[in-house]
Amino acid sequence: MPKFEKGKLNKSQKSQEFNQDFAFRSLLFSLLLGIFFFIISILFNVADIFSLLLTSEEVLILEILNVAIKVLASLAFFFFMLISIGNYKDLLGKPANWKDIAFLFCLTLFQTVRNTFAFGITLFGLILMVLYFYIIQEV
Numbered sequence: 001m002p003k004f005e006k007g008k009l010n011k012s013q014k015s016q017e018f019n020q021d022f023a024f025r026s027l028l029f030s031l032l033l034g035i036f037f038f039i040i041s042i043l044f045n046v047a048d049i050f051s052l053l054l055t056s057e058e059v060l061i062l063e064i065l066n067v068a069i070k071v072l073a074s075l076a077f078f079f080f081m082l083i084s085i086g087n088y089k090d091l092l093g094k095p096a097n098w099k100d101i102a103f104l105f106c107l108t109l110f111q112t113v114r115n116t117f118a119f120g121i122t123l124f125g126l127i128l129m130v131l132y133f134y135i136i137q138e139v
Helices: 011-046 060-092 098-111 116-138
Strands: none
Touching (some): 060 116
């Protein structure tokens, strides 16, 4: 007679299923947020939708707001897509590799190439984010 009944799962199996379900939900949620911020970033960086509101007498505060929206949308895209890729690789049992991170890094920088201020601030923010994720991964 077996020690465990076939229909019942022990606690470790239940927690493993819960962790996989949680990782899958987190993957989908972060992917949707990443896509949302990608669309926002494209609207503000490539289509330059904010410049339609600015007149010929550009106000400094509106220009700062424009750059801030561009940078924050790009960094949020990178952050959520990096989380999504990490969760996907974790479900597969593989670590995220540098090729995926480098591709995402370049894609994020490519979004802000039309504005030099946004490009510079985004580059600085991306370097800080990659360094932070690298440091906490090693600990």
